[in-house]
Amino acid sequence: MSQVTGFAIEIRERYQDVAGDRWPAAVDPQPDELLSSWLHRLAIANGVAPRSFAGGLGLGGGMWSPRLDARLPEDVAAWLGIRTGVACEAISAMAMTDGALAPLWLPLRETARRSRSTWIQYCAVCLADDSAPYFRRSWRLASRISCFTHRCGLRDRCPACRAGIVPFAQTELVPQYVCVRCGFDLRGAAKISVGLAARRLERSIDDICKAEIAKGSPTIHEWVARLLRVPVVVGVVGAGRPLTSLPASARIRCFEQLAQRADDERVVAADRAVPRRCRIAATTGGRDGLITRFADFLDAHQRSPRFARAQPPGVDLAALLAAYGCAVRRGSRSTRRGADDGARKSLAT
Ligand SMILES: [Zn+2]
Ligand SMILES: [Zn+2]
Incomplete structure (x- = not known):
């Protein structure tokens, strides 16, 4: 005599009705x-x-x-x-x-x-x-x-x-x-090496972009236009094309060469033209103050026709970034002496 086993069948709600549109x-x-x-x-x-x-x-x-x-x-x-x-x-x-x-x-x-x-x-x-x-x-x-x-x-x-x-x-x-x-x-994928100076430069550019956007500055458009011309400034392979058209490897080379250029004599000379403002920025207001003051500096010089005539196209970007990097390094050193440990970490990358 066989034992009959069965399944309990119960009609439940449709999945669509339970889950809704989710x-x-x-x-x-x-x-x-x-x-x-x-x-x-x-x-x-x-x-x-x-x-x-x-x-x-x-x-x-x-x-x-x-x-x-x-x-x-x-x-x-x-x-x-x-x-x-x-x-x-x-x-x-x-x-x-x-x-x-x-x-x-x-x-x-x-x-x-x-x-x-x-x-x-x-x-x-x-x-x-x-x-x-x-x-x-x-x-x-x-x-x-x-x-x-x-x-x-x-x-x-x-x-x-x-x-x-x-x-x-x-x-x-x-x-x-x-x-x-x-x-x-x-x-x-293996790690790709990027020089410290190029990474500092990139960080500065990122900080400036954020600061310019945060304060709703119209100069952000000119700033972005200058960044797009970086391959022309440094003369990497594919010069004449905007930054956005280059593969990551070529853009890394661009930044490394721009960072190198920031150490050129011309840039050092340009840097000497703005020491007071850098010193003020490095000693007051921490990193945020530095960015704001540097952005103000950028605004002031971009509005100046005399400045625009005095600098060959593109060199001003390297000079300004060098001044910024210089101030950042000074700020980092003074921070190490001071108590602001958080700022030191972010600037030391
Ligand atoms: Zn693949
Ligand atoms: Zn990562």
Whole structure:
């Protein structure tokens, strides 16, 4: 006599009714995360490859997510907010919202020609350290060449196959730190060395940009235009092309040569023209005061036709940055003597 076993079947609510419009997996944005990076993580967490996810959003193919980085329509942000539970403002904040720096955004290129920039850079150590590896907004800027945390150069290609980083084209459920073309794990890429002087210069440029934007200064546009001309100033391979068109390796060379130029006699002479202001900045107001005063100095000289005539194109940028770096170093030394340990750490990178 056989024993009959059965299954208890119970009719429950439909999944759609329980979950509502929310997608099953929630993904929290990380600090400074780029919108496209969050979208790729969101897609994979919900079991959809990024390439197919674009179709779900009603977007075309190609560089669908980097295009959203540059311009996120309000209705798309609202639609994503409803499905993810992430505040609409937080989603919009992941896009490249700072229009003043838009000329410094790396251009969107799906293919990586050898002598050209690609659309995104990365620090392999950051990706390796992340609990949920993600790409930063700052890595979209041509004026960024190194990681402030790990003091190494940024990469803009897969070291194994030299292809660009194209997670938006991924057709499998594979994390975005894996090269779409060859499967190399980008977290394992070797560190790239960047000289200390070039990293200090980069940090100064970043500080000045932030200070100029924070105070809503219209001179930010001229400042950005000068940065774009850096390859012309230093005469690297590809001179004549703007900073945004050069691959990461060439931009690192640009910064190293510009930093070198800052030590030239001409620059030292230019530096001597502003010692008092530097000394004041180094001794009052800490790092913030230094940036503000240096930005004021920049404003004053950019408005001066006499200054504009006296300096060959581009040299003034190196001179001003040298003056800034000089003041930073003085400030750092006085800080070491003083009690402001926090400022010392940030200036010593
Ligand atoms: Zn890093
Ligand atoms: Zn590869």
